[in-house]
Each structure stands twice: as structure tokens, then as C-alpha cells.
Amino acid sequence: MRRFSGNSGISCEFNMTYAELVQVYFERSNALQWYWxxxxxxxxxLLAFASVRKTPDRLTTLLxxxxxxxxxxxxxxxxxxxxxxxFAVLDALKQSSAASAEASVGAVSKLIxxxxxxxxxxxxxxxHIASDVLTVAALWAMELRRRRVAAQSAAHEEIGxxxx
Numbered sequence: 001m002r003r004f005s006g007n008s009g010i011s012c013e014f015n016m017t018y019a020e021l022v023q024v025y026f027e028r029s030n031a032l033q034w035y036w037x038x039x040x041x042x043x044x045x046l047l048a049f050a051s052v053r054k055t056p057d058r059l060t061t062l063l064x065x066x067x068x069x070x071x072x073x074x075x076x077x078x079x080x081x082x083x084x085x086x087f088a089v090l091d092a093l094k095q096s097s098a099a100s101a102e103a104s105v106g107a108v109s110k111l112i113x114x115x116x117x118x119x120x121x122x123x124x125x126x127x128h129i130a131s132d133v134l135t136v137a138a139l140w141a142m143e144l145r146r147r148r149v150a151a152q153s154a155a156h157e158e159i160g161x162x163x164x
Contacts, residue, residue: 018096018105025089025116032082039075039128042068043135050139056146065136072132079124086118 016024046068050061093116097109 016092016096018093018109021089021093021096022112025086025093028082028086028089029118032079032086035075035079035082039072039131042071042075043131046135047138047142050142053142053146056143056150058143061139061143065139068135068139069132072128072135076125076128079128080121083118083121083124090116090118 046064050064053060090113093109094113097105097113
């Protein structure tokens with residue numbers, strides 16, 4: 001049994017091998033990848049939906065924007081949770097390799113641990129928020145384009161009705 005003290009100051013004891021900790025780290029990495037994949041799919045679907053709409057509708061665009069912002073907020077929260085978990089597992093890995101008496105664990109840890117470099121959450125959050133802002137801007141740019149086209153079409157019809 002090993003004792004672990006994380007960055008949060010919480011101590012716990014666990015009975016996991018180094019290999020199990022590596023597996024948990026990569027499971028958390030896969031979870032993080034799925035959250036990003038879902039995020040990209042939602043943005044793609046949202047922009048596809050917005051691009052095929054022909055008539056302007058400010059209320060629909062507003063509702064879609066609000067719902068997207070809710071989704072983006074929850075998605076970013078999930079990404080933050082998984083990022084914190086990855087850092088906790090990485091701390092446990094480093095403590096486990098330092099406490100292990102097995103030579104094989106020490107050799108493996110020297111190879112693996114330098115490659116386990118999760119990005120800091122501040123950069124992830126900044127990227128996510130920038131992508132959110134650009135997505136909302138694209139939604140509203142498409143809405144404004146629809147309005148402009150509708151106004152031009154109405155003006156052409158009015159001119160067409162007046163000329164014999």
C-alpha cells in the first residue's frame with residue numbers, strides 16, 4: 001500500500017501497481033479526447049445547421065446560441081475535471097516510482113514519465129473559450145448574411161413590381 005498526497009493537500013492510501021496507474025492515466029487521456037471529439041462534432045453540426053437555414057430567424061439563432069453556450073460551459077467543466085484527474089494520476093505515478101523498490105519500475109518510469117506532459121488547464125481553457133467565441137460569431141455572421149440576402153431579395157422584388 002502506498003500513500004499519496006496530491007496538490008490539493010488531500011492524502012490517501014492506494015494499492016495500485018505502477019502499471020495500473022499508467023493504465024488509469026491513459027484512460028483519463030482517452031476520456032479527455034472523447035470530450036474534445038464531442039465538442040468538435042457539436043460545433044460542426046451546429047455550423048452545418050446554421051449554414052443550411054435559408055430564412056432569417058433571430059429567435060432561433062438566439063436559442064441555438066444559448067444552448068451552445070450551456071453545452072460549451074459543461075464540456076469545459078468536464079475537460080477541467082479530467083485534466084485535474086490526469087495531473088493527480090501523474091503525481092501518483094511519480095510517487096509510486098520513487099517509492100518502488102523494483103528496479104524494473106524505476107527503469108520504466110525513467111522512459112515513460114518524461115513523455116507524460118498534460119497541458120496546463122489555463123491554456124486549454126483559453127483555447128476552448130476562443131473556439132466558443134468564434135463559433136458564436138460564425139452563427140451570428142450567418143444570421144446577418146441571411147438577413148442581408150432577405151432584404152436585398154425584398155428590394156429586388158419591390159423594384160420588379162414597380163417596373164412594367
